[in-house]
Amino acid sequence: MKKPVTIHDIAKLANASSATVSRVLSNSNYPVSAAMREKITRIAKEANYIPNMLGKQLKTNTSMTIGVIIPSISNPFYSSVILGVEEIAREHNYHVIVCNSLQNPDFELGYLQTMAEKQVKGIILSSIAQNTSLLKGLLQNGMHAIAIDQRIDEEEISQIEFNYAKGGYMATKHLIEHGHTRIGYATSELDRHSRTEIHQGYLKAMSEAGLKPVVEISGAGKVFSSSNEFDSGKQLADKMLERHKDLTAIFACNDVMAFGVIHTLTSRGLRVPDDLSVIGFDGIEYGQMIHPPLTTIKQPDYEMGILACKLLLDKLQDKDSSHLSVMLQPRLVERASVTTRQAGD
Amino acid sequence: MKKPVTIHDIAKLANASSATVSRVLSNSNYPVSAAMREKITRIAKEANYIPNMLGKQLKTNTSMTIGVIIPSISNPFYSSVILGVEEIAREHNYHVIVCNSLQNPDFELGYLQTMAEKQVKGIILSSIAQNTSLLKGLLQNGMHAIAIDQRIDEEEISQIEFNYAKGGYMATKHLIEHGHTRIGYATSELDRHSRTEIHQGYLKAMSEAGLKPVVEISGAGKVFSSSNEFDSGKQLADKMLERHKDLTAIFACNDVMAFGVIHTLTSRGLRVPDDLSVIGFDGIEYGQMIHPPLTTIKQPDYEMGILACKLLLDKLQDKDSSHLSVMLQPRLVERASVTTRQAGD
DNA sequence: AAAAACTCAGAAACCGATTACTAAAAGAGG
DNA sequence: CCTCTTTTAGTAATCGGTTTCTGAGTTTTT
Secondary structure (H helix, E strand, O other), rough: OOOOOOOOHHHOOOOOOHHHHHHHOOOOOOOOOOHHHHHHHHHHHHHOOOOOHHHHHHOOOOEEEEEEEEOOOOOOOHHHHHHHHHHHHHHHEEEEEEEEOOOOOOHHHHHOOOOOHHOOOOOEOOOOOOOOOOHHHHHOOOOOEEEEOOOOOOOOEEEEOOOHHHHHHHHHHHHHOOOOOOOOEEEEOOOOHHHHHHHHHHHHHHHHHOOOOEEEOOOOOOOOOOHHHHHHHHHHHHHHHHHHOOOEEEEEHHHHHHHHHHHHHHHHOOOOOOOOOEEEOOOOOHHOOOOOOEEEEEEOHHHHHHHHHHHHHHHHHOOOOOOOOEOOOOOOEEEOOOOOOOOOO | OOOOOOHHHHHOOOEEEEHHHHHHHOOOOOOOOHHHHHHHHHHHHHOOOOOOOOHHHHHHOOOEEEEEEEOOOOOOHHHHHHHHHHHHHHHOOOOEEEEEEEOHHHHHHHHHHHHHHHHOOOEEEOOOOOOHHHHHHHHHHOOOOEEOOOOOOOOOOOEEEEEEHHHHHHHHHHHHHOOOOOEEEEEEOOOOHHHHHHHHHHHHHHHHHOOOOOOEEEEOOOOOOOHHHHHHHHHHHHHHEEEEEEEOOOEEOOOHHHHHHHHHHHHHHOOOOOEEEEEEEEOOHHHHOOOOEEEEOOOOOOHHHHHHHHHHHHHHHOOOOOOOOOEEOEEEEOOOOOOOOOOOO
C-alpha cells in the first residue's frame, strides 16, 4: 500500500510550490501562467492525484454536505423524499448523507451528533426524538435544519409539513360522498404527530356528517417494517369485521396497512370494493400494483424532498436565516378500491 | 453565529494543554490524573464541545466510514442490503455513506471519486460501470472494495455473488414440476450480468425438459423505477398472450414485473393461478401483499448486506488482503401464484 | 541521600490542503 | 535608464485535532 500522493508531491514533480498547485487544481481565478496551468494539470492527472478533502474542508470550513435523517430508507415514502433531495443537491454540487434512525431516538441523536462532528452545516430531518436540546444547541452554533413530515416545536427551524389532518378528512369525505356511513378507521399507534392528525381528520369528517366513528388501533411493536405494517393491517381488519359486522368501508392510515386490510377481506371471501370499500394513505407506487388498485391520499414525497433541499441550500448560501413553514396539500388518487354504496344497503 | 469551540478553547478553560484535553476526550490510555480527567470532561460538556472530525481524521488518516454504491435506494432489494450493512457497521462504530448511481455509470464513477477524496477506505458496490480503471487505481492506493450482486471482473476484488443462473433454473423447474410445458419468460433488457444469468437458467431448464423457450424482452428505457418495471411487465404479458395463446405459465425476471404480468392477466379476465401460473424473482416483501401472493425466488438481500460489511471490516481491520468470492444461493418461496396443471390441458 | 524509575503535563511538529503576504521578473511610462 | 505597475510564483501561517518528545515532580530502589 503506497503512500497517497499529496499536493506537495505534485508540486515537487512540477517544480512548483504547493500554493500554485492548489490554485490550479481548485480552479482558482488567481493568475497562473497558462504554461504552468497545463503542466500541473497534466502531472496531476498522470500521478492519479486525488485531493484529500479532509485537508481542504478543515481549512475552508465547508463540507458541501447536507445530512438527511429519516426513520427508514425501506419506506417508499422516504426513499422518494431522498431521491428529490439528491437531485437538487447534485445540481449544486452538494453531497448527501442519509441516516436511518429506525424509529430509535438514540440513533437519531447519535446521527445528529455525528453530522455536527463531520461539519455538516445543513440537515433535513424527520424527527421522532422528543429531546430537542441537542438540535437547539447545534442551531445556535451555525447549523441549519429543515424539519419534514414530522413537526418539531422549535421557533428556529423551518418546517415542511404535510396537511395530514386535511388528508384524513379528504379520505373520509371521499367515502362519505360515495354513500358510505359505517366507516372504520384502522391506525397504528397514535404516538406520532402525523398519526394523530390523520385521526383528527377522520373524526372531523365523521362528526360533520353526523356519523359514528369506529376506530381500531394497532398495539403492535415499535419496529416498523413493511411486513409488520401489513400484518397489523390484517389483524385490524379482522378485529373490525368481528366487532362491527355492518361496516361498508375501511380507511387505513397507510397504504401498506390498507394492503393488509384488503388481504383479510379477500381471504374472507369479501370482494373489494363491491362488498367493502378500502382507502389508504401515502400514495406509494405499489398501490397501483395490487388488486384492486388502491384508492389513496397521495403525499407529495418527491416534491417534499426537492423543496426541502432547495430551502436548505438557500439558507446555507444566502445566510438567510428567516424561518418559514410550508404546508403541502394532500391529493386524492382515485383508483378502484372505493365504489359507490347504494343508499339502502 | 458563534465561532465553534475548539479543543484549544477547552484547554484554556481548564488550564490545561490541548494535548491533555485530546488525551482525555478521545479516551486515550495515556496517563492523565483523575482530577484532570474529571475537570476536562466536565468543562467540555458544559461548553457543548463538539470535536471537529476533519481535524482528527486528517491527522490520524482514518475516516471510520464505509461507502455503499447501489443503483437505487428505492429498490427494496437494495434497501434491505443497506439495512444489513448498517447494522454491522453500527456494531463496529463505523459510519455508512450510501450513494445512488441511478444506473448512470458517470454518477457511479463520480461517487467513487468523491469517496476516495473523503478518505473512505472501504466500499461495497453494485457496479454497472464498464470502466474499472478508476476502481483499480483506488485499490492500488489502499482502498478496499467488495462487489455485491453484480460481478466485477477484477482479480483484486472480493465478490459476493448471487447464483442468478440457479435461481432462474429453479423457478423454471418449479413450473415444469407443476406440469407446465408452455412457459414464457418475461425479462427486461439483457444488459446486465444478473439478467443474462437468469435467462440462461431458464433456457437450461427448458432445454433439459425438451421444452421450447418463449422469451419476450422489454425494450424499455434505462430509467428503472418501480412504475416503469410494472408497466413493462404489463406490456410483456400483453405481447406474450397475443403471440403465444397456449401459454400456461409466465416467469418474470423480477417481482415488480411479475406484478405487472398479474395485473394484465387479471384485467383480461384470466385467473391466477387457475388459468395461468406466475412466478417472480427477488422476494421483496410486497410479493406477499398482492393477490394472489406471489411465488418467487428469494435473494438473501439482508444477509448479503451483513456478509458484505463483515468481510469488508475484516479487510480494513486485519489488513488481510486475500480476495475471496462467495456465492449466495437462491431459495424458492412458495406462495399462491403457481398451481399444478393437469396433463391434458 | 543519591540514583533510578515512574507519573503526569506541556511544547511543538504534523496531517494536507488554502491563502495572506512577500517578492522577483517583466512591461509601461517618463 | 530609472521608476511604477502588473504579472506570476513562493513562503509561511493556518484550520483543529493527534502524538512524539521533553521535562518537572514524585516515588522507589540501593
